Amino acid sequence: MxxxxxxxxxxxxxxxxxxxxxxxxxxxxxxxxxxxxxxxxxxxxxxxxxxxxxxxxxxxxxxxxxxxxxxxxxRDIIYSQEHLEVRKDLEDMWEKVTQSLSKQKFSTISDAIRTNIKKYFLPVDHDYYYDNFNIEMNIEFLDESKEYILVSEFVSYTIVCDDEELKIDNKFKCGIKIDLANKEKTTHNLNKLSINNEIYDNPTNSHIESNYLWTNYENVLKGKKSYLIKREETKQYNLNYNNIRKHLAMWIYNDLTIDITYPNDLYIEFHDMGVLNSFSIEKKNSKAFKRFKAEYKGLIYKNQGFFLELRKK
Structure with missing residues (x-):
């Protein structure tokens, strides 16, 4: 045999x-x-x-x-742009590629790398981004003791998407810690809100919870590929209870600028939080006031941003 x-x-x-x-x-x-x-x-x-x-x-x-x-x-057929755009398994294919790449270098944490990149950096759950996010602030002391400050703030940004039928939740929420001895001195007013230059009247809800004054609004955007949001607001609060101003990206930002005018006897220290590159910093001082401007060119991802440390001299 x-x-x-x-x-x-x-x-x-x-x-x-x-x-x-x-x-x-x-x-x-x-x-x-x-x-x-x-x-x-x-x-x-x-x-x-x-x-x-x-x-x-x-x-x-x-x-x-x-x-x-x-x-x-x-290879040219499978990985061509035309072929990839019509594939229904792009997410699964991306996970396999990322898993293979990360396993080559970080075998024990490759699952965590893949999960975090997908959650925070890829447009899986959001089909839009925030473009040209600008924050302008003017700060004044309200009393001689310099405990309370008045913050006038103007915020503008554009939400960009590719689908006019996409429903986008446009949200805003802010919490200010209250001085319990002077509750009435802590205020937050949204003076003006416009979307594509159309003004929205009284869109906010306010309530006190756990010694914080919470102010928020939410509206659904649909029907366009871009929405220019402008917000004007004033805040009044005790600096000793609220000496940190933090701003984290809700989703992907493309370019961020913060421009602050404040009195000479107020100290402000700027800290970036998790961004991939550096902010460019510009400072201008005069006899009457100081000015601080921080500008970031490029992408800022979810939960990245900056915070300000404020204290009187």
Whole structure:
């Protein structure tokens, strides 16, 4: 039995190695024979053509050059922009690629890397971003003791999406800690809100909870590919209870600027939070006031941003 298997194995190996040459010779001989034998001309010509063609094709397919060309064509088709745009499994494919890449360097934390990148950096749950986010602040002391400040703030940004039918929750929420001895002195007023230059009247809700004055609004945007949001507000509060002003990106920001005008006897220290690059800082002082401007060019991702530390001198 082993002897028979050995014979078949040898024959099989022989044909695999010399198939191209055998097919070429047999095919040519059958074509020649078809021209000399009228009785079997058609049959020999057909069989000879098939065998000769098969041999030629097998020879091409075995060549390394053909293999590389074939692989390149397949890769170009599968990973072309046109093909990727119509695929329904892009998210799954991205996860597999990211998993493979991260496992090469960080095998023990590759799952966490993939999950965090997907959650915070990719447009999986949000089909929009915030463009040109600008914050302008003017700060004044309200009393001689310099405990209370008045903050006049103007915020503008554009929400950009590709789908006019997309529903976008435009939200705002702010909490100010209350001085319990002077509750009435802590205020927050949203003076003006406009969306694409259309003014919205009294859109906010305010309530006190856990010694904080909470102010918020929410509206749904739909029907356009961009929405210019402008917000004007004033806040009054005790600096000792609220000496940190923090701003974190709700989702992807493209460019962020904060411009602050404040009195000479107020100290402000700026800290960036988790951004990939650096803010450019500009300071201008005069006898009457100080001015601080921080500008970030590029993308800021969810939960990245800055915070301000305020204290009187």
């Amino acid at each position: 082993k002897f028979i298997k050995s014979i078949f194995s040898t024959i099989n190996e022989f044909f695999q190695r010399y198939f191209v040459a055998i097919a070429f010779i047999v095919g040519v001989l059958l074509l020649i024979y078809s021209e000399t034998n009228k009785n079997y001309k058609q049959v020999c010509h057909t069989i000879g053509s098939i065998i000769l063609t098969s041999g030629i094709f097998a020879g091409i397919a075995k060549s390394s050059q053909f293999t590389e060309i074939y692989k390149k064509i397949i």
